[in-house]
Each structure stands twice: as C-alpha cells, then as structure tokens.
Amino acid sequence: MDPRLSHIRTWIFDLDNTLYPASAKLFDQIDVKMGAYIAQRLGVDLIEARRIQKGYFHGHGTTLAGMMAEHGVDPHEFLDFVHDIEMDVLEExxxxxxxxxxxxxxxLVFTNADTPYAAKVLGRLGLGETFEAIHDIHAMDLAPKPQESAYAGLCAAFDLDPHTSLFVEDMARNLAPAKAIGMTTVWVDNGSEQAVDSDRSYIDFTTHDITHWLQAALEAQ
Structure with a gap:
C-alpha cells in the first residue's frame, strides 16, 4: 500500500461518474429525465426547465433539493422518475x-441517489457484493452532499473516524466538507459536470480513472 494511505481504515466511494466513467453517459440520461420532470411539473419548456435545473444544482447541491425547497416535490416521485433509465451502457x-x-x-458507498438505483448500478458494474452498505439520500434525511450534515450523519451511522477515512468523489465541491472533518480526499476528474468552484486546496489526490489509481496505490511501496 502507498505509505500515504497506510492510516486509512474506511474507504468511501461516491457512485455516479465515480465508480464508472462519465464517458459512459449514464448520468446524461438522468439529466434529460430531470429536465422533463421539471418541464412537466412547472409547465415550462425544456430550455427553461434546464435553466431551472442547473440553477438548483449549483444553488442547492442537487436538482432534487432545489425542487423540494422551491416547489415541495415528493422526493420519492422525483427519484423514481429520473432513475427510470437504461443501464446497458454500463459494463462489469x-x-x-x-x-x-x-x-x-x-x-462504503456515499451517494446523493437512492439505494434501489445505486444497487442496480453496482450490480451492472459487478460490485454488488463489494460494499458493506450504501448511505443514500434518504439516510441523509434528504440533505445532500455537500451539506455538512450529510458527512456528520455518515460518520455517526457507521461510527467512522474521519481521520482514518478516505472519500472518493467526482464532484470536487463535495470533497471540501470531507476534508474539513479530516478525511483524505480523492477527486476523480473524469469530465463530469462541475459546480463553479476554482478552489482545489482540499483535494489530496487527483485521478482520471479510479481503477488505475487504486491499483497503483495497492502496488506502491
């Protein structure tokens, strides 16, 4: 093991665009579904729906959080709709x-998605038996990353010491709260959409491919 990681006892992974590459474009399908949901729910065209969607993504952390805060949507209804997608783009x-x-x-998996969707993704990737648990948006009481409560709740739920935990995530801004409580952070910079944030001081490691990064970490002396 890379000696810089010898203290790590818990390995925490985001799901979308982290455990599979953004180039698979699975989340693109969800993006389209979110736009369709907003257009239908608010009675706007798809151009305006996309403007609203991205505004909520940047301002609230997730589109769902914005839709709940501003329009009182049912999170179960929203998640069921946007996660009804084809997963044949994913490979083991x-x-x-x-x-x-x-x-x-x-x-562990730490995701702003819900467990039924996460389980399907992990199954397609051949990771269905890999993780102890999935800490999803419902376990966060619908307060998503990067809200600080999401990270505190994760640590409390699994009795984690953040100083011996590592968090892997494609959304750079979601690593800032993890670093603030003492976690080691790994950014998967693989081309996924980022929130506006030029600060990267809270990132310990950067990779374009989590598989290669883990293999190298395991082989390092």
Missing part, C-alpha cells in the same frame, strides 16, 4: 472489483 469492471476487495478495512 472486474479489475475495479478486485482492487476494492484488496483494500484493508471497510468499504
């Missing part, structure tokens, strides 16, 4: 499964 990633299996300690 045996090397990633093998690398995560070799990591010493606990492994």
């Amino acid at each position: 990633n045996a090397p990633l499964a093998a690398a995560i299996a070799k990591l010493p300690g606990r492994k």
Whole structure:
C-alpha cells in the first residue's frame, strides 16, 4: 500500500461518474429525465426547465433539493422518475472489483441517489457484493452532499473516524466538507459536470480513472 494511505481504515466511494466513467453517459440520461420532470411539473419548456435545473444544482447541491425547497416535490416521485433509465451502457469492471476487495478495512458507498438505483448500478458494474452498505439520500434525511450534515450523519451511522477515512468523489465541491472533518480526499476528474468552484486546496489526490489509481496505490511501496 502507498505509505500515504497506510492510516486509512474506511474507504468511501461516491457512485455516479465515480465508480464508472462519465464517458459512459449514464448520468446524461438522468439529466434529460430531470429536465422533463421539471418541464412537466412547472409547465415550462425544456430550455427553461434546464435553466431551472442547473440553477438548483449549483444553488442547492442537487436538482432534487432545489425542487423540494422551491416547489415541495415528493422526493420519492422525483427519484423514481429520473432513475427510470437504461443501464446497458454500463459494463462489469472486474479489475475495479478486485482492487476494492484488496483494500484493508471497510468499504462504503456515499451517494446523493437512492439505494434501489445505486444497487442496480453496482450490480451492472459487478460490485454488488463489494460494499458493506450504501448511505443514500434518504439516510441523509434528504440533505445532500455537500451539506455538512450529510458527512456528520455518515460518520455517526457507521461510527467512522474521519481521520482514518478516505472519500472518493467526482464532484470536487463535495470533497471540501470531507476534508474539513479530516478525511483524505480523492477527486476523480473524469469530465463530469462541475459546480463553479476554482478552489482545489482540499483535494489530496487527483485521478482520471479510479481503477488505475487504486491499483497503483495497492502496488506502491
């Protein structure tokens, strides 16, 4: 193991565009579905729906959080609608499964999605038996990353010491609260959409491919 990671006892992974590459464009389908939901719910065209969607994404952390705060939408209805997508773009990633299996300690998924969707994604990737648990948006009491309460709730739920925990995430801004409580942070810079934020001082490691990064970390002396 890379000596810089020898203290890590818990390995925490985001889901979308982290455990699979953004180039798979799975989240593009969700993006389209969110726009359709907003257009239908608010009675606007798709151009205005996209403007609203991105405004809520940047301002509230997720589109769902914005729709709940501003329009009182039912989160279950919203999530069921936007997660009704085809997952045939995802392929099993045996090397990633093998690398995560070799990591010493606990492994968790920490996602702003819900568990039924996350379980389907993990199944397609061949990671269905890889993680101890999925800490989803409902476990966060619908307060998503990057809200501080999401990270505090994760640590409380699994009795984690943030100073011996590592968090892997494609959304750079979601790493800031993790770093603030002492976690080691890994940014998967693979081309996924980012919130406006030029500060990257809270990132410890950057990679374009989490499989290769984990393999290199495990082989480092």
